[in-house]
Amino acid sequence: MLQQVRFPDNQSIVEGGYAFCTNRDCATAYFAISDMIPKASLRAFRFDQEAMLCHCFDISESVYRAALTDGTAEAMKAFVVQQTKDGLCACESRNPSGRCCLADFRQIEKSDDC
Secondary structure (H helix, E strand, O other): OHHHEOOOHHHHOOOOOOEEOOOOOOOEEEEOOOOEEEHHHEOOOOOOOOOEEEOOOOEEHHHHHHHHHHOOHHHHHHHHHHHHHOOOOOHHHHOOOOOOOHHHHHHHHHHOOO
16 A cells, blocks of 8 residues: 555555545545545546556556447456466556456446346
């Protein structure tokens, strides 16, 4: 989490005890019992930014949804799966949630009734 926060905001963070807010409409990125870090303090955050699906390989949700529609999604997902198997992803440091995006691919597929 620490590497996600911009300087100088990252200088006062005590590592541990923070949770990631998954609500996209919320202005909070991380929260703890006595602290809150806004999304505006994240290195990868821009107010005009499109919702990202895969931070490691720069795949947005809208691009993946379009690929589901035009039949190219399987190749896109296979690429991410292979890179993950090869250890070439960096989810812990690139994804603000700190978790792997592969479950998010499946969630979008289910929500689009594919």
